[in-house]
Amino acid sequence: MNCRGFWEQEPGGLDHLNVDHLNECPACAASYGRHGELAWRLRVLGAEMRHVAAPARVEKKLLAAFRSQSGFAPTPRRMGWAAPAVWAAAVAATVLAGFVLFHSQQPQPGHRINGRKTIELAAVNPADSADPAAAFAEGYEDFIPLPNAERIAPNEQVNMVRVEVLRSAMIPLGYAVSEEHASDTVEADVVLGADGQARAVRFLGEATNF
Amino acid sequence: MIRTTTLMGVLLLSGALFAQPPGRGPRPGWGGGPGGPAGRFLGAEPGMPGRVVKNAPYTADVVTETSQTLADGSHIKQTHSVHLSRDSDGRTRQEQSLQNLNGLAPNSNLPQVVFIHDPVAGAAYALNVTNKTATKSAWNHREPPAGTDQGQSPMARRGPGAGPNAQGMPGTRRNAQNVKTEALGRQTIEGVQADGSRTTLTIPAGQIGNEQPLQVVTETWYSSDLQTVVLRKHSDPRSGDTVTRMMNVSRTEPPRTLFDVPVDYKLTEQSHPARAQKQ
Numbered sequence: 001m002n003c004r005g006f007w008e009q010e011p012g013g014l015d016h017l018n019v020d021h022l023n024e025c026p027a028c029a030a031s032y033g034r035h036g037e038l039a040w041r042l043r044v045l046g047a048e049m050r051h052v053a054a055p056a057r058v059e060k061k062l063l064a065a066f067r068s069q070s071g072f073a074p075t076p077r078r079m080g081w082a083a084p085a086v087w088a089a090a091v092a093a094t095v096l097a098g099f100v101l102f103h104s105q106q107p108q109p110g111h112r113i114n115g116r117k118t119i120e121l122a123a124v125n126p127a128d129s130a131d132p133a134a135a136f137a138e139g140y141e142d143f144i145p146l147p148n149a150e151r152i153a154p155n156e157q158v159n160m161v162r163v164e165v166l167r168s169a170m171i172p173l174g175y176a177v178s179e180e181h182a183s184d185t186v187e188a189d190v191v192l193g194a195d196g197q198a199r200a201v202r203f204l205g206e207a208t209n210f
Numbered sequence: 211m212i213r214t215t216t217l218m219g220v221l222l223l224s225g226a227l228f229a230q231p232p233g234r235g236p237r238p239g240w241g242g243g244p245g246g247p248a249g250r251f252l253g254a255e256p257g258m259p260g261r262v263v264k265n266a267p268y269t270a271d272v273v274t275e276t277s278q279t280l281a282d283g284s285h286i287k288q289t290h291s292v293h294l295s296r297d298s299d300g301r302t303r304q305e306q307s308l309q310n311l312n313g314l315a316p317n318s319n320l321p322q323v324v325f326i327h328d329p330v331a332g333a334a335y336a337l338n339v340t341n342k343t344a345t346k347s348a349w350n351h352r353e354p355p356a357g358t359d360q361g362q363s364p365m366a367r368r369g370p371g372a373g374p375n376a377q378g379m380p381g382t383r384r385n386a387q388n389v390k391t392e393a394l395g396r397q398t399i400e401g402v403q404a405d406g407s408r409t410t411l412t413i414p415a416g417q418i419g420n421e422q423p424l425q426v427v428t429e430t431w432y433s434s435d436l437q438t439v440v441l442r443k444h445s446d447p448r449s450g451d452t453v454t455r456m457m458n459v460s461r462t463e464p465p466r467t468l469f470d471v472p473v474d475y476k477l478t479e480q481s482h483p484a485r486a487q488k489q
Contacts, residue, residue, distance in 0.1 A: 163311065
């Protein structure tokens with residue numbers, strides 16, 4: 001199966017794709033991992049915002065802006081077609097915003113030596129390399145697995161410490177750190193597994209901008 | 211209209227949720243701490259709790275030894291230990307040193323920390339033994355999806371029959387023909403009856419650019435009484451060998467006070483789990 005064939009499988013969501021192709025295509029594996037994380041984030045967002053409603057005036061202004069920009073005239077509610085249109089546009093905008101925001105959270109591409117590094121390190125267990133989306137437990141997707149550490153298993157009891165370390169500690173994780181900044185410090189959250197071992201790390205703030 | 215309103219709210223608030231501004235410095239409640247030239251401790255916080263196991267109390271040291279052989283024939287060996295306690299109500303206490311955090315903070319002097327998860331009180335604590343401070347968080351347990359084995363801790367899930375291809379990741383298809391699992395029978399380890407299994411994953415030549423087939427072997431010894439793995443050996447030619455074993459196992463009920471914050475500790479409440487915040 002080639003890349004096109006992989007992504008054009010029978011629709012049914014990411015969970016229903018035949019993932020054999022990911023074993024042989026790092027690009028698709030990386031993309032699949034990002035899709036999985038985005039889907040999970042959107043699900044979490046939806047769950048968290050289930051009971052949230054915008055003020056009526058905000059909704060009114062948004063609808064008015066949408067209609068003016070799209071050319072739709074205000075339509076009596078009984079016609080029933082405007083609501084689906086608004087709904088579809090809002091969903092599309094949400095998904096688009098999710099993509100944009102998701103990618104804005106990632107380290108700057110130029111700062112990673114190898115964009116595949118995260119997935120390769122996450123899949124310490126070779127059998128898991130076919131499933132980059134499952135490489136991390138929920139809630140810890142933005143952490144980078146430490147070399148030779150086991151992955152964080154779903155529902156594993158974990159704990160966390162925040163430390164300040166030298167920037168040079170980022171080099172083994174695939175970050176490019178110049179000599180002049182190697183002795184600078186950077187804050188990091190470190191996840192400890194159920195066995196107390198450091199498993200994964202995320203660098204805070206502007207840590208990736210150097 | 212309500213649904214549309216909700217959706218608009220989601221749209222507006224998603225930006226605020228995702229676009230948290232970066233910040234620096236410890237958050238309130240984390241506190242400062244000791245360290246060395248290559249690492250400074252800023253704070254600790256309990257994370258996601260695992261499966262609650264009741265009526266199986268124990269205390270034990272869990273010792274993990276890792277060894278790697280480098281291309282020049284030299285070795286890297288590390289040993290790490292944690293003292294674990296669990297009472298009959300499912301409370302857990304994990305006491306450990308941070309050492310070098312798997313190489314992140316070499317030559318540092320990070321403190322001893324204690325993590326307590328108390329499902330009965332619905333609270334979790336992180337204790338800094340050095341400066342006698344504690345951070346309290348809500349015990350935020352998530353039930354695993356029905357029909358999965360995610361309700362078990364990773365140690366528990368690696369019981370007999372479990373292996374690289376049997377970890378129950380939903381929605382994935384694994385290539386099972388390269389995985390072989392065999393039962394190793396039963397033996398007593400550290401005074402505990404345990405059932406063994408060995409899972410061998412073979413990576414065929416060429417699959418990841420390897421000239422020869424690679425074998426990743428995981429051997430686990432699972433105690434049904436303790437509902438956890440008491441011995442685990444993992445060997446991967448790419449990353450080395452790891453042996454995790456329970457030692458000094460005692461099945462007596464640990465003192466209740468182990469799961470309380472000592473009265474002379476300064477306690478701070480943490481309103482949001484750290485894992486949800488990237489400051």
